[in-house]
Amino acid sequence: MTRTVGVEVHDLALEVGGRMLIDGLSIDVGPGRVVGLVGPNGSGKSSLLRAIYRVLRPARGQVSVGRVPAASMSAKAFARTLAVVAQETPVDVALSVTDMVMLGRIPYQGALSGTSSADRAAAAAALATVDAADLADRTWPTLSGGEKQRVLLARALAQDGQVLVLDEPTNHLDVRHQFDLLRLVRGLEVTTLAALHDFNLAAEFCDDVIVLAAGAVVAAGRPSEVLVDEVVHPLFGVHVDHVRHPRTGALRLLLSAPDDTHDSTAVAGDIPSLTETKEYCP
């Protein structure tokens, strides 16, 4: 397959609002890998992603896609290589779903040319891939949050690139749709870099996880090796335990609040009863 190019970030420095947010960061996302980006709020996840997709200009260092420096690519060529599903979603545009997905074809279109049959085919295929072909004729404002997120993913797929960048794609989605969306991404066979908040989703769907704190890489590697208490607790102030899912055998992370005794021998007897917790419920 030719759809597999990697993304390398080398010695990146980013200045945002007069502050060095990231200084000397390097990551390597191998071709075809699905990599999760994890870190506390303000750790620089979104800024790093925005630097990768060329909304922020690096103060130093370089982003390369398929070993080609991103800065040397034309805007259109870059948009044909790397597609993004960002947090920002348009709220009230009276576009049909097809028109919305068709925006992803802009890097393939000339200024005065019409929409080609290749564009229409790509948009239809992208909608089918995210299982949203039936939404094609709906208007954007009538979609639910989960439908919108799928359509935005379809829009990114319509760009027909080799790299997908996702910034907290499961925000605002219910549990089922979080799973569905990431399973879909997992099945795409494109290089994927996704900022994620949920450790369990990261563990389940990512080949590798990169942990970011204060604009620097703290740990990187397999989820089971990286999402461990020694890494997570200092950053997030919560403890993490690894267990096996009783049915599937997959890795699951159990999080516990910092004031709980973090002792693997602790028993379940400390769990407060329903009547005791009731007073905290409004």
Added chain:
Amino acid sequence: MNPTASVGRRLFSPLRSPSAGLLPSAWFGALMLVLIVFGVASMVVGVGIGSVRVPAMTVVDVVWAKALGSADSGVASNLSQIVWELRLPRVILAALVGAGLSVVGVAVQALVRNPIADPYVLGVSSGASIGAAAVIVYGSALGLGALGLSGAAFATACTSMALVYVVARRGGGGLNPLRLVLTGVVAGYVLSALTSYLVFLGDPRGAQQVLFWLLGSFGRARWSMLTFPAIVLVIVLVWLIARARAMDALLAGDEAAVTFGVPVARVRLELFAATAALTAVMVAVSGAVGFVGLVVPHIVRLLVGELHRRVLLASTLFGAVFMVWVDLAARTLASPQEIPVGILTAIVGGPLFLFLMSRKDRRVGELR
């Protein structure tokens, strides 16, 4: 099948249509055809009606004869002169200004990403009014005529746009939509104050003329003043249509637009330049006709959805037709008095817009 009746049924049908507008997208071509045919018919009617009524066929004869360069159209020369020298330039000017302001409205709403923006939000009309007021109030002293009025209005409009541009760009970066609107609105107030001061210093009759000018009129239309606005309109329209996809992308947000390979900062600059140039030209030849640039893009979006190529094309035709009828009403309703065009655009356009919006809301729920 009668297409208009069917469009009407579609418009009033509660059923969801597959386009994002009230009209199904396959109807776009038909809508354009209807607008062109209706537009030409409206212009013929517009030329025919006035203090002297000229039958439609006579209008066609005169235009035909002139177009073929033949000296004898078989029409009495005084009628021929009324049609060719007075009415036709006026109707064409109305169509040009209606089209121009509507197109600018589309561009400026994309530029500042604000649905209540109109062509004058950047302060261009206030800028133009300084030049116009100066010529109206002190023109006789300066020895300037009608063309001087347009020239002065155009000059001060362009100057004020350059000023707004410089101020909005200060602090670096591209044209930030919010900053641009604020700069434009503030500049508009300051320039209006200067205009008022000029009028205040002058004599009362001049004040009335300035007020009338500000409300817009096509009464000064001559063939010689049509060429420049027509050329600017065509250039800006083609330019904007080439940028239609970029404007679509801006609907999805600036950041998303960047990820589609759209040079957002440059597109904003182009939109600003296009807006400034076309508005300045239109205001210079007709005064500050209000409301068209705000309401026509919205009416058109309700009909055809938000894809800018469609919105631009349909707004051009819709604005032209709308203005021809408004001008006709302005000339005839209170004849022999002439009602300023700007009064009628608001009175006719406002309710029409509210009506269409209520249809739309019933169909897809609250949109904005």
